[in-house]
Structures are given as C-alpha cells and as structure tokens.
Amino acid sequence: MKVLVTGTAGFIGSHLALRLLERGDEVVGIDNLNDYYDVTLKQARLARFADHPGYTHVHADLADRDAVEAMFAKHRPQRVVNLAAQAGVRYAAQNPHVYVGSNVTGFLHVLEGCRHHGVEHLVFASTSSIYGANTAMPFSEHSSTEHPLTLYAATKKANEQMAHSYAHLYGFPCTGLRFFTVYGPWGRPDMALFLFTRAILAGEPIKVFNHGRHRRSFTYIDDIVEGVIRTLDRPPASNAQWRGDAPDPATSGVAPYRIYNIGNEQPVELLRYIEVLEQELGRKAKMEMLPLQAGDVPDTEADVSDLVAGVGYKPEVSVEEGVARFVEWYRGYYGA
Structure with a gap:
C-alpha cells in the first residue's frame, strides 16, 4: 500500500513512517521542516528512514496549494495520514495566522487532494484539547x-x-483521532517531559503549573502509532440511515466518518509524572509551583471503549515504562 504521511519530520509522523516502512508499505512523506523548534532534531528523525527504498520525501508546506496538488497528482497515494500541523497549544496565542494557515488551509488542501485522486481512507490527527470546557470524565467521543x-x-x-x-459530499472515508498527551523518544522539545529532563539535568528549576495537581492521560508514542495503523487499515463505512434528529458526534449518520480517542485510560497526576522522571534521572527536581495556565484544562481522561470495539486495541504502556524509555533515548541522543 502507498501511504502519504504528512509531517514525517515530526514526532508522531516519523515514528509512523518508520513503522509503515518496516511492515512493507511505500511511504510518501511531506514536511516543511519549519523552525518552530530545533530543525536538527527533525532532520535526525528523518535520517532514520530517509534512505529506505520505500520512502520518498517531499519538502513542501501544506499551505502551498500548488505543491500539494502536484504531490497528489505525481504520487497518487492510496491512503493518507495527516499529522502535519503547527504544534504548540500556547504558541497559537502569539501566531494565530500561522495556525490557521497550517491547520485549516493546509488541511483543506489535503482534503482536496484526497477528493480528486481517489484516496481510499484519510486518517487525521485531532486532539484531546478539543474537549475544552467539557468536564465530564472520562472524555467520550x-x-x-x-x-x-x-x-x-x-x-x-x-x-x-x-x-x-x-466524507458526506464525496464519499471517501475519514477518521479523526484525538490524541492524548503523547510522549516518548524523539519527542518535541517544547513538551513537558523534554523541558523537565533538560532542566533537571542542568540543575535548573522546572515550572509546575496548577501546583502539579492536574492529571493527564499520558500516552506513549508506540501506543499512538499502533492505534493509527490499526485505524488506517479499517476505513469506516457509511451509514445509510439518516439520523438528523440527534446525530452522534463520533459516528455521523450519513457519511463514512469516525472519531476515536487514543489515550491511556489511566490518568496520572503531574507530580507523579515528575516523580517517575526524578527516579529515572537519579536527581531531584527544583520545582517552581505556579497556577493553572490560561487555556489549560485541569484534567484529561480518555475513554477508549470505541477504539477497542472498532479496531481491537487500547494503549497500555505505563508512565514508568514510557518515561524510562524516553530517558534512555535522551541520554543517548544528547550524551547527557
């Protein structure tokens, strides 16, 4: 199968591309390698599979309509996984136009490519942040x-x-995946685990928001990738029964469309997350206790019963195991 993966220099995209190549798929990757964070880290991720005979890289921005149209016309992928997006929740307050250009306009170009080139299934990244002011736990699709x-x-x-x-107008299946706090080797330097590790090793204080009392469904990268692949292999079918009176947000009633949570069902308090990191590093953190940041939610907890029913999988890597793997990678990559 030929799969287009957008954002292959990114954290999740690079792990996914490598897994697809290892199982025998052909992968076309697109990434603009922007400088939102360390470009050398992005290049190092790509270097893990750039020379694989099944991989083709396209250096372009999804917001460039002509480039995206040319890519679809030339490579004609059978399935698409859209992971490219401007990352960073708080960065959006500083650069809102960048977010709309990448996350909305760029996604439109992907949809148009799928529409005009017979793509069998589009899987795209959403986020647990979408639950916003909803406080009913666990979060359900x-x-x-x-x-x-x-x-x-x-x-x-x-x-x-x-x-x-x-999906409704043009009939090609679409599945959205709401990721919950992804972490692991090759992660993003602006994420908490990366920031905490760097600061603790340097003997610097870490900023602990909400006094460390909020909980997250921390989800290890391998669990995320497994969920993406299983979903990619199972396009949703359309439902001929019109349910316009009370449509289900997760399944639609008129389109081959589906939404799934992918997150660890066991939320962990931030202070426990830090404690596990301290144990792996063999050092205590200096903590600067701060109030909850604007836009953050106190807790996230994933309900993955639909994912289990739909694709037969749920994330299970514990934070103890996942943080240990991250620290091992971090020390090896940075020589720390």
Whole structure:
C-alpha cells in the first residue's frame, strides 16, 4: 500500500513512517521542516528512514496549494495520514495566522487532494484539547466539543467538521483521532517531559503549573502509532440511515466518518509524572509551583471503549515504562 504521511519530520509522523516502512508499505512523506523548534532534531528523525527504498520525501508546506496538488497528482497515494500541523497549544496565542494557515488551509488542501485522486481512507490527527470546557470524565467521543478553550483546539475542531463534510459530499472515508498527551523518544522539545529532563539535568528549576495537581492521560508514542495503523487499515463505512434528529458526534449518520480517542485510560497526576522522571534521572527536581495556565484544562481522561470495539486495541504502556524509555533515548541522543 502507498501511504502519504504528512509531517514525517515530526514526532508522531516519523515514528509512523518508520513503522509503515518496516511492515512493507511505500511511504510518501511531506514536511516543511519549519523552525518552530530545533530543525536538527527533525532532520535526525528523518535520517532514520530517509534512505529506505520505500520512502520518498517531499519538502513542501501544506499551505502551498500548488505543491500539494502536484504531490497528489505525481504520487497518487492510496491512503493518507495527516499529522502535519503547527504544534504548540500556547504558541497559537502569539501566531494565530500561522495556525490557521497550517491547520485549516493546509488541511483543506489535503482534503482536496484526497477528493480528486481517489484516496481510499484519510486518517487525521485531532486532539484531546478539543474537549475544552467539557468536564465530564472520562472524555467520550460521543460528548459535545462545542467549547474549545484555545485556538489550537478550535482549528482541530474545524478539521473534524471539514472532514465530515467531505466524507458526506464525496464519499471517501475519514477518521479523526484525538490524541492524548503523547510522549516518548524523539519527542518535541517544547513538551513537558523534554523541558523537565533538560532542566533537571542542568540543575535548573522546572515550572509546575496548577501546583502539579492536574492529571493527564499520558500516552506513549508506540501506543499512538499502533492505534493509527490499526485505524488506517479499517476505513469506516457509511451509514445509510439518516439520523438528523440527534446525530452522534463520533459516528455521523450519513457519511463514512469516525472519531476515536487514543489515550491511556489511566490518568496520572503531574507530580507523579515528575516523580517517575526524578527516579529515572537519579536527581531531584527544583520545582517552581505556579497556577493553572490560561487555556489549560485541569484534567484529561480518555475513554477508549470505541477504539477497542472498532479496531481491537487500547494503549497500555505505563508512565514508568514510557518515561524510562524516553530517558534512555535522551541520554543517548544528547550524551547527557
């Protein structure tokens, strides 16, 4: 199978591309290698599979309509996984136009490519941030997501709605995956685990928001990738029964469309997460206790019963195992 993966220099995209290549798929990857964070890390991720005979790289921005159209016309992928997006929840407050260009306009170009080139299935990244002001736990795909608290979450909400409209109008299956706090080797330097590790090793204080009392469904990267692949292999079918009176947000009633959570069902308090990191590093953290940041939610907890029913899988790597693997990678990569 030929799979287009957008964002292959990114954290999740690079892990996914490598797994697809290892199982024998042909992968076309697109990434603009922007400088939002360390470009050398992105290049190092790509270097793990750039010379693989099944991999083709396209250096382009999804916001470049002509480039995306040319890529679809030339490579004609059978299936697409859209992971490229401007990352960073809080960065959106500083650069909102960048977010809309990448996350909304860029996604439109992907949808158009799928529409015009017979793509069998589009899987796209959404986020647990989409639950916003919803406080009913655990977060369920069948609950309302009408009140996002950040622009980043709003762009992902837009992606879900755009995908549904295209699935309905043009009949190609679309599946959105709401990722919950992904971490692991080759992760993003702006994420908490990376920031904490760097600071603790340097003897510097770490900023602990909400006094460390909020909980997250921390989800290890291998669990995320397994969920993406299983979903990619199972396109949703359309439902001929019109349910316009009370449509289900997760399944639609008129389109080959589906939404799944991918997250660890066992949320962990941030202070425990830090404690596990301290144990792996063999050092205590100096903590600067701060209030909850604007736009953050106190807790996230994933309901993955639909993922289990739909693709037969749920994330299970514990934070103890996942953080240990991250620290091992970090020390090896940075010589720390």
